[in-house]
Amino acid sequence: MTPADRARRRAAAGAIALSGPATLLLLALFAAPLLRLLALSVAGGSLAAYERALTNELYLRVIFETFKIAAIVTLLTLALGYPVAYVMATSGRTWQLVGIAFVLLPFWTSILVRTYAWMVMLGRNGVVNRALIGWGVIDSPLPLLNNLAGVLIGMVHVLLPYMILPVFNAVRNVDPNLVLAAVGLGAPRWRAFLRITLPLTMNGVAAGVTLVFTLSLGFFITPALLGGGRVVMVANLIEEQVRELLNWAFAGALSTILLALTLAAFWGISRIARTRSA
């Protein structure tokens, strides 16, 4: 064994030792329950639960709705988040810090509290409707709660930071001289943005889209509270199966399907992002 081999072996041993506690924790608290869930879903050696989930039109609709909501939420966070991230990344150091503080501020309160706050805001007599009626913009209150609109508003609010931060980082890494060069070579600002900044920040966009989309697929609290039972996502379906119907096998099958679809979406998005950036 050469000294270089020995050094490599020592480094590998060190890496294993350092990641050991985290690995054990994940095995015990994540991998083991996951395997148990899988076992539950095929209890008695039967795939009946899967068959039911994937053939019943009602459940297929819920799965489709879940993907639709996740896609809309992703597009909305991108449309709202990119400009914010861009302005933050291209302003001075002080404003950058202020911006990051405001983006991270919502993380200081629990998602449950924030969702209840939206219920106060969005109700028939909520802040939003009363303000709009008071200003004479509308005559009767808008239906913003217990429907898709409410769920979308709540989810976009919760997930916006997951889009802003990676895009912010990507914009900040674009050499400002490249934009100057493009402008100097005859590109108006907006064309310089489309041809230089946007393509060079696609990796940040891909990261944000992946995060928001996969997190959306598993959303539970927001649709439960702001959807008022009328917007059902897969996670809500699973909860219902466990809490009200005690159908562990079916809940396990739905969970496994959700996990598989999430992984597929993750794989698909990163594939698209790779070919785009190549």
Place this chain on the structure above:
Amino acid sequence: MATQEVKDAELRVDGVAKRYGAVVALGGVSLSVAAGEFLTILGPSGSGKTTLLKVVAGFEFPDAGRVTVGGADITDVSPARRNIGMVFQNYALFPHMNVARNIAFPLQMRGVPRSEVERRVIQAMALVELRGYGERLPSQLSGGQQQRVALARAVVFDPTLLLLDEPFGALDRKLRESMQLEVRRLQRRLGLTTVFITHDQEEALVLSDRIAVMDGGTIRQIGAPDEIYDRPADAFVAQFIGESNLLVGEIAAPDRVLLDDGTSVTVRGLGGGRGRVRLLVRPEKMAIDSATNRFTGTVVEAVYLGEAHKLRVRVGEGVELMVRGHHAVSAGATVTVGFAPEDAHVIWGAG
């Protein structure tokens, strides 16, 4: 780019001033660059040379003054509409576009038809000797090749003006020298009015038709390289360009200066003036065993440069002279050095 004749592209900068808060970056700078001329703006960092370039390029707007190209006032024109080619310090090549797309960019921005773009890109790549590199990404090129791409991109659209912002800084010495000559050859061939920014005096002397020496936001002197080197306007220019011996004294007679250490020297060019002066004598004008203006001292340092020997000679309390010559003298030896009366350049007014 096809045009070989010199275009009407005289650049005039008239009283341009720019301040950032309390810091004066440019204190009323005026200069003109003739069509087809290669002008170097030479100065230390913080002298305002980069700000001046940015004002010409349109990336900074001046607080006062005008910029005109070929008689047209472009002071308030947006940089995208100035038709100026610029090579940035770090080249600023677009990393996600290959060489051909980088060079095509300014043509596409001008709405040049596709077939024409293709033809001119190929022509530009040939011009900088990068045939066959069109498909490569900037990250797959060496520093010198990246520089060529930046240059091709800056000239492919027939700019009225070429700006070069310290483009050779990142290259090693050998490559830098060959790139300098190549840029000069290209510039002459295209007849491009060119403004080149550098802090490297050697580079400035090699490349320029004229040099403008900047310091503290103003131009200290502007002139041909030999003029700047042989007849600097002030002590700053004398010391910034080349090595110099500056002797301070008072005019005692129409051809004599009494130096502060008590020695008297004979010089030309006093022209009947009076008062205090500095005498500039370049090290290569200092001679061992000179017949006139002799100083005797001890060699404190002797450096062999290959083509010459450089000596530092202490001739008095705190007075050292630099001598460049062909005699090998070892440190510690006692020598007599001096200069001919016509080899001293008089700089008027000394503190």
